[in-house]
Ligand code: NAD
């Protein structure tokens with residue numbers, strides 16, 4: 001395989017995966033509506049790799065544009081990152097989430113079918129598991145999403161599975177990410193949330209860079225060693241490399257759907273993350289201890305052994321690496337991609 005179409009390639013995980021793909025010799029075409037990202041990310045990908053990806057500002061829900069791009073690019077496979085991803089927004093406006101995420105995927109799959117492109121890697125989430133019965137969580141664990149966003153992921157997994165079952169020329173990899181954090185070590189691309197960050201790492205980085213006064217620490221009475229919740233944080237470049245492994249595996253997977261957890265298999269508590277980030281940034285990082293955030297589970301971490309045994313992939317980067325590279329991005333770009341257009 002040689003060419004891949006990346007939907008959502010200007011976004012956080014998509015942009016890092018584009019770098020990994022291009023550095024591995026793939027031809028990359030990005031299709032992104034820029035509704036949650038910046039064209040500056042695509043420029044930065046070119047600067048890091050020294051190569052230019054084709055870039056279409058387009059929406060996956062627009063069938064004629066999808067088919068036009070698919071025909072012109074003629075990719076060997078599609079990496080599908082595009083979608084809406086905020087849990088609280090999905091609770092507040094579920095229909096918007098169901099319509100956007102399901103429709104964009106259905107239209108994309110129809111465009112692929114009509115152009116004879118039948119290999120897809122889909123960005124799913126550990127959110128599909130909901131509260132776990134046992135830890136670590138393996139791919140066979142019960143799925144019971146606790147919010148509409150998680151349901152869209154599970155429904156899309158089913159949609160893709162049904163398409164593969166309908167025609168053995170299709171193959172698919174459903175990748176369930178745990179907690180992607182960090183940035184490319186160049187500090188030229190990274191996570192750039194709109195408004196107040198909902199996730200721990202980007203919030204901490206904004207405290208470190210002086211954009212926010214103190215971290216709200218949600219929950220200090222969990223049944224964990226230090227009372228704070230524990231998660232499986234994974235470096236976004238490890239995640240990107242997981243996509244390469246999944247993509248290569250699709251070549252010999254006709255007629256099959258594979259589901260993989262992409263995590264490290266290790267958990268870190270909120271207090272451990274604060275300590276690691278203090279070490280990486282040299283900033284004191286004040287926090288305010290608050291009650292639990294509704295919907296949070298005490299602990300969640302992956303059993304990533306299936307991806308290791310079947311794809312030969314495992315995460316290698318440490319929590320210190322995640323904090324160092326996240327800080328490299330945030331300190332160079334205090335206002336995210338807007339910093340780049342100002343300079
Ligand atoms: P992101 O918002 O940074 O990237 C998504 C990209 O898709 C954005 O650039 C956005 O402009 C684009 N997009 C959205 N809808 C589109 C559409 N209809 N057509 C074309 N482009 C569209 O998010 P991310 O963190 O990079 O996440 C990528 C994928 O991974 C998402 O599907 C997300 O649900 C999934 N995921 C993310 C996380 C996480 O913690 N970041 C965890 C698990 C799964």
Ligand code: UD1
Nearest residue numbers: 087125127179198199200203216217218229231270293296
């Ligand atoms: C969240 C999303 C999940 C997504 C994941 C990875 C929810 C309910 N779930 O999960 O769908 O896949 O991010 O990006 O939003 N915390 C603080 N202060 C903050 C932010 C977070 O103390 O300002 C705590 C949380 O309470 C939690 C931990 O840090 O205990 C991690 O939070 P977060 O980064 O939001 O990830 P998840 O809750 O695992």
